[in-house]
Amino acid sequence: MLDIHTCVQLISSDPQTANHARDALCNAGISCQLVNSPRDCQHAPACRWLQPLTNELQTRLILNDAINTLEKTRHAFKSRDLADLRRRLQALMETL
Structure with a gap:
């Protein structure tokens, strides 16, 4: 069950289908964000799935x-x- 304050991220490469799904969710009173490309996502700058991992992060x-x-x-x-x-590994993590 979704909390009414939860914003659903709707990810689709098909804009027409995504728009229909977004309309259905909005009509049901569910807040959603439509993501057609990585630049549409508010979390994209911090997303490790969209960014190549740096050596430090890896x-x-x-x-x-x-x-x-x-x-x-x-x-x-x-x-x-x-x-x-x-x-020792925990101590190393703290120094990074």
């Missing part, structure tokens, strides 16, 4: 994934070495 994503994996598996693998590795 490194952060990989480090974050490794830290999360170590955190999720810490009870399955009770290892002081893995715990130390997780802490």
Whole structure:
């Protein structure tokens, strides 16, 4: 169920179909934003799907994934070495 304050993003490469869908949503009282191209999206400047990843962002994503994996598996693998590795990776993330 949608909250009445939620703005739905309607993404379509077919403008005619998108306009019909937008009209139907608006008639139902649902706020929506029609996105035909990346420049139409209000979040495009910050969207990692539309922008090539910088080396720094790619490194952060990989480090974050490794830290999360170590955190999720810490009870399955009770290892002081893995715990130390997780802490070192977290410290590295803080310096980036």
